[in-house]
Structures are given as C-alpha cells and as structure tokens.
Amino acid sequence: MSIAHHPSDELLLSYAAGATDEAASLVIATHLALCPICREVTARAEAAGGALLEAAEPVAMDAGAFKSVLSRLEDAPAAKPQARAPSNVPEPLRSYIGGDLDNLHWKKVTEGIAFLPLVKHGKTRAHLVRTEPGAAVGLHTHRGEELSIVLTGGYTDATGHYRRGDFQATAAGDEHSTVTDRGEPCVVLAMSEAPLRFHGLMDALIARWFGF
Numbered sequence: 477m478s479i480a481h482h483p484s485d486e487l488l489l490s491y492a493a494g495a496t497d498e499a500a501s502l503v504i505a506t507h508l509a510l511c512p513i514c515r516e517v518t519a520r521a522e523a524a525g526g527a528l529l530e531a532a533e534p535v536a537m538d539a540g541a542f543k544s545v546l547s548r549l550e551d552a553p554a555a556k557p558q559a560r561a562p563s564n565v566p567e568p569l570r571s572y573i574g575g576d577l578d579n580l581h582w583k584k585v586t587e588g589i590a591f592l593p594l595v596k597h598g599k600t601r602a603h604l605v606r607t608e609p610g611a612a613v614g615l616h617t618h619r620g621e622e623l624s625i626v627l628t629g630g631y632t633d634a635t636g637h638y639r640r641g642d643f644q645a646t647a648a649g650d651e652h653s654t655v656t657d658r659g660e661p662c663v664v665l666a667m668s669e670a671p672l673r674f675h676g677l678m679d680a681l682i683a684r685w686f687g688f
Contacts, residue, residue: 479510479511479513479641479642479643480636480637480638480639480642481636481638481642481643481644482507482511482513482514482643483504483507483514483623483643483645484645485517487504487623487645488504488514488517488518488521489521491504491505491518492518492521492522493521497597497600498595498597498602499594499595499597499600499601499602499667500600500623500667502568502569502572502594502595502602502665502667503602503623503624503625503643503665503666503667504623505567505568505569506566506568506569506625506627506665507625507641507643509566509567509568509569510566510625510640510641511641511643564576564577564578564627564628565577565627569627569665572594572595573592573594573604577604577606577627577628577663580592580604582606587611588607588608588610588611588656589605589606589607589608589611589613590605590606591603591604591605591606592604592606594665595667599620599669599670599671600667600668600669601667601668602665602666602667603665603666603667604627604663604664604665604666605663605664605666606661606662606663606664607629607631607654607656607661607662607664608656608661609629609656609657609658609659609660609661609662610655610656610658611655611656612653612654612655612656613653613654614653614675615651615652615653615675616651616652616653616673616675617649617650617651617673617675618646618647618648618649618650618651618668618670618673619648619669619670619671619673620648620668620669620670621645621646621647621648621668621669622644622645622646622666622667622668622669623643623644623645623666623667624643624644624645624664624665624666624667625641625642625643625644625664625665625666626638626639626640626641626642626662626663626664627640627663627664627665628640628660628661628662628663629656629657629659629660629661629662629663630642630656630657630662631654631655631656631657631662631664632654632655632657633652633653633654633655634652635652639657648669648670651675
C-alpha cells in the first residue's frame, strides 16, 4: 500500500503535543496506524517534546501524590489479553466501532451513500461515510476545517485521487465534489468543525436533515 497524501507537519506536531481534540485525534491516529512515514515524524516530535520536559525545572509534588497513584494502580483490575482476528479497521478506530466495517449498522442518506456518527462535541463531529462504486457527493463548500482518511476503496476530486490510508484536509471556504472509484465501496473516516453547505437544493435538504 502506497500512501500519497499525508497530514501537514504542523498538524502532526499539534497531535504529538496533545493539542488536537478527540475527533481530529481519531482521524490522525487512524492515519498513523497505516502510515509509517507519518509515524516517524510524530515519534520525532514526541521525542523532542520529551527532551524539553526533561530540561524543565522540576516542580515539587504533594507528599501523598506518589502513594495515591500506587494505590490506584493496585486497585485497577488486570487487563486480560484477547486474541483478535485480522481486521480491516486499525486502532484506535476499531475500539470506537467495536469491530469491522462489515458489521456496522449504517444510516442510509441517499441511494449509494450512508454514514455512521461516532463523536460529537458541539459542532465538531467525527463520522464514517460509505459511498458505493461510482457514487458522487455533490458540490459543497466547507464552513470549517475537515480532516478525512480513506479506509477502503477510493475517490477522486479536483485535488487528486485518494485511496486507503490517504489523508485529506480542507479549510473553511474550500469547495469540491467527489466521485467514488469503481470496484468497491469507499469508506472514509472524517471530522468536521461545522456543517457543510451543499450547492444543490436536494443535497442541501438532505445534509440539513442528517446534520452534515
């Protein structure tokens, strides 16, 4: 698998520093699970952050802090290792959906398009979108940042061709439409900061109904 589209270094640094929210972190972490190049960039950023912490002036802790942490560890139940069959869903996404993509209860949007909500905090949300081969998502404008990663299949828009593992970031004001590749359904994990604005009347009504 050759991944052609990656998050920016700035976005990976933000993720490594713990500055991205849950929805964005889920998308980035899923990409990292499939992309050794970005894992290396993130590892270097985390190592640099660790070096800065080691160089920082230590701060005295409460006298009972260490004892409190140890007591919590002793009280925590031991995790039992569980064997898992090979999956088409990498962690951490697998934990969010509880299994593989084949066993999900998709919500049909229109003929050839379905979705599954995963995370919602205010207007920011993460969800899965499934489009059938040849299906098109109509022209729309983004009202906020959107991050997405392809899990199966692929799609094409004006910026290029995206396949499994590929990452796409769009900013507020960007507009595009997508067409799914032939052959197999395309499943995308996406987070968005705000609802999309579709240009077609029917698409706009459907998007408002489902909260896109």
